[in-house]
Structure formats: structure tokens, C-alpha cells
Amino acid sequence: xxxxxxxxxxxxxxANILLCGVPFDENASVGKGAKLAPQVLRELSYxxxxxxxxxxxxxxxKIYDFGDFFVxxxxxxxxxxxxxxxxxxxxxxxxxxxxxxxxxxxxxxRSFYKRAIKHNKIPVIIHLDAHPxxxxxxxxxxxxxxCTNFRSLEYGYKDENMVLAxxxxxxxxxxxxxxxxxxxxxxxxxxxxxxxxxxxxxLMKNKFLDEKYEIYLSYDIDANDPAYxxxxxxxxxxxxxxxxxxxxxxxxxxxxxxxxxxIVEVAPPxxxxxxxxxxxxxxxxxxxxxxxxxxx
Ligand SMILES: [Mn+2]
Numbered sequence: 001x002x003x004x005x006x007x008x009x010x011x012x013x014x015a016n017i018l019l020c021g022v023p024f025d026e027n028a029s030v031g032k033g034a035k036l037a038p039q040v041l042r043e044l045s046y047x048x049x050x051x052x053x054x055x056x057x058x059x060x061x062k063i064y065d066f067g068d069f070f071v072x073x074x075x076x077x078x079x080x081x082x083x084x085x086x087x088x089x090x091x092x093x094x095x096x097x098x099x100x101x102x103x104x105x106x107x108x109x110r111s112f113y114k115r116a117i118k119h120n121k122i123p124v125i126i127h128l129d130a131h132p133x134x135x136x137x138x139x140x141x142x143x144x145x146x147c148t149n150f151r152s153l154e155y156g157y158k159d160e161n162m163v164l165a166x167x168x169x170x171x172x173x174x175x176x177x178x179x180x181x182x183x184x185x186x187x188x189x190x191x192x193x194x195x196x197x198x199x200x201x202x203l204m205k206n207k208f209l210d211e212k213y214e215i216y217l218s219y220d221i222d223a224n225d226p227a228y229x230x231x232x233x234x235x236x237x238x239x240x241x242x243x244x245x246x247x248x249x250x251x252x253x254x255x256x257x258x259x260x261x262x263i264v265e266v267a268p269p270x271x272x273x274x275x276x277x278x279x280x281x282x283x284x285x286x287x288x289x290x291x292x293x294x295x296x
Contacts, residue, residue: 003042005050007063007288015064016296017288018093020086025267026073027103027145029138031233033267038068038098040268040277041284048281052289061288064090076143079104083111087260091115094296096284099264101233102133102145105218109152112260116214117156124161124213125152126204126252128245129220130236132164132174132186145265146171148218159183161213165200166192166223166245169236189239197247205255215258219249219283220265221276229279231271242279249283250290261287 002008009015021038028034050058066089069082087095087108097108109125116123127133127149134153138144142151149162165187178186185207192200208215222232225239252258266280 002046003065004045004063007050007058007061008065009062012064012090015062015090016093016291017061017063017096018066018086018089019063019096019098020066020082021068021098022071022079022100022104023068024071024076024099024104025101025233027141027143028101028233028265029144029146031267031270033269034099034101034233034265036268037100037266037277037280040274041098041266041281044274044277044281048285050285052286053282056289058285058288058292060292064093079107080110083108084114087111087115091119094291095260096287097260097262099262099266102129102148102218102220102264103143105148105262105264106143106151108260108262109148109157109216109218110155112214112216113152113156119214121214122161122212123157124163124208124215125149125157125218126163126165126215127218127220128166128223128248129164129218130166130189130222130239131169131220131234132167132178133220134164134174134177135171136173138171150177163187163204165248166240168238169234192240192244192248197244197251200248201251201255204252208256211257213257215252215256217249217252217258217261219261219263221263221280222265224279229276231267231274231276232265233267233270234265246283246286250286253287253290254294
């Protein structure tokens with residue numbers, strides 16, 4: 001048996017999913033360990049049959065695996081180059097990125113931005129996370145995992161094309177920033193709980209259901225309540241259930257022009273019996289099925 005079983009293809013032409021991993025966690029603030037996620041997710045996939053939780057086959061899914069992009073803090077900026085190649089290898093395919101801490105998305109979101117602009121599309125970020133990750137500087141660094149969205153706005157994403165959802169932990173500077181940037185749509189965890197996944201997806205449809213948008217979905221596993229995802233560096237109480245988040249992720253991908261997904265902050269050394277890694281992996285398989293049904 002092998003990684004992702006028979007879903008891997010060596011032929012880029014037939015692939016509908018482009019996969020890469022970024023084993024990097026030097027910009028995580030509290031608990032480290034996310035650099036091991038790409039390896040652990042790949043290993044666990046040996047044992048996961050290529051079927052959804054409802055028993056539907058994933059045989060139409062063909063993954064082209066770019067492998068892992070290894071960087072250190074000293075050459076962190078090289079990620080942009082890796083992602084440029086990754087995103088441009090086959091533009092109609094869906095891009096799946098396994099983090100790493102959330103700082104890696106600074107560069108994937110840059111490459112995604114450039115590609116969307118090249119397509120004359122409007123780039124959008126939907127960020128599912130317990131935290132806004134919108135600090136200018138955190139812990140003396142502009143490239144902390146708490147700075148991802150600030151860097152992406154600075155790079156060119158517009159406030160009105162950024163959505164933060166499942167939020168429940170704020171830095172003071174983030175509260176101030178969001179007060180002055182009211183076009184950034186913020187859905188706190190409590191809002192999502194009251195709305196339900198379906199209504200949230202419908203609100204996103206009202207906003208972004210148009211081919212002029214290309215959407216990057218950034219999924220920090222700590223969006224889940226730590227009861228479902230304890231293996232992460234900054235667990236935050238009072239989160240959503242894993243089923244609610246799954247409905248959001250698959251609902252957005254089903255309904256909108258989502259072209260890329262990252263799953264970040266899974267930290268296997270902090271996990272309990274790999275349940276957080278399994279959650280990420282099972283989510284990925286549900287995403288594959290959602291994409292099969294969209295004929296991607
Ligand atoms: Mn994050």
C-alpha cells in the first residue's frame with residue numbers, strides 16, 4: 001500500500017488535485033509540531049480506504065503530489081517560489097496544501113493572488129480559524145503565524161474580499177484593527193453556532209457566488225473545538241463541532257469557486273491518538289468527493 005492509495009497519479013495531465021506539504025513550524029507562537037503534519041497525514045493515508053464517510057468511492061480523484069517544500073526560517077521566503085510553480089503547474093486543478101503553521105499561507109496566498117489577477121479574477125480569502133491572524137507584528141516578527149491576514153492585505157487582498165470565521169481569540173491589536181476595517185467580514189464562533197453551517201454558506205453565496213471571484217480557503221484546524229482537534233499549538237476553547245466545520249468546508253467548495261485549500265496547524269506531537277490528524281485527513285477525503293461531484 002502507498003500514500004493516498006490508488007488516488008495518486010504520476011500524470012499531471014490526468015490529475016484534478018495538486019498536493020503539496022510544507023513541514024515548517026518555526027513561526028508558531030505557542031506549541032510547535034505542525035512541521036510533522038505532512039508526514040503523518042501521508043502515513044495515515046496508507047490506512048484510509050478511498051471512500052467517503054457515506055461509502056462513496058473516490059476513484060475519480062487523481063492526485064498529483066509535488067511532495068514537501070522544505071524551508072527554514074533563514075530561507076522562508078523561498079516558499080513563494082515553490083508556490084508560484086505549484087499554482088501554475090495546472091491552473092484548472094484544485095490545489096491542496098498541507099501545513100505547517102499558519103505563516104506558510106502568507107506565501108501560498110501571495111502566489112494565489114498573482115494567479116487570480118493574471119486570470120482577471122478577484123482573489124478572496126475565507127479564513128476558518130479560532131484567531132483572526134491579523135497582527136502586524138507578533139512576538140517581534142512580521143511573519144508569525146499570527147500575522148498571515150495582515151500580510152495578505154498588505155500584499156493586495158481587499159478588506160471586502162476577506163472573511164474570518166469561527167473566531168474566538170483576539171489580540172488587542174487585532175480588535176483595534178478590525179474596528180477600523182469594517183469591510184472585513186468577521187463571524188465569531190458564536191455567530192456560526194447561531195447561524196449554522198448552512199446559513200453561513202448561504203451568506204457566502206450571496207457575497208461571492210460569481211465567476212469573477214477565485215477563492216482561497218484557509219483552514220486552521222483550531223477552528224474546531226479542542227475536544228475535536230486537541231493536536232494543535234494554540235487550542236482555543238468554545239469552538240465548533242467537527243461536523244459543523246466539515247459542512248462549512250465542503251459547503252463552500254461545493255457552492256463557490258474555491259480553487260485552493262490549505263489545512264494548517266495540525267501538530268501531531270501534541271495530539272491524542274492522532275485524532276486531529278485523522279480529522280484533517282477525513283476532511284480531505286470529503287473534499288475530494290465534493291470536487292468529484294463538481295467535475296473538477
Ligand atoms: Mn491560524
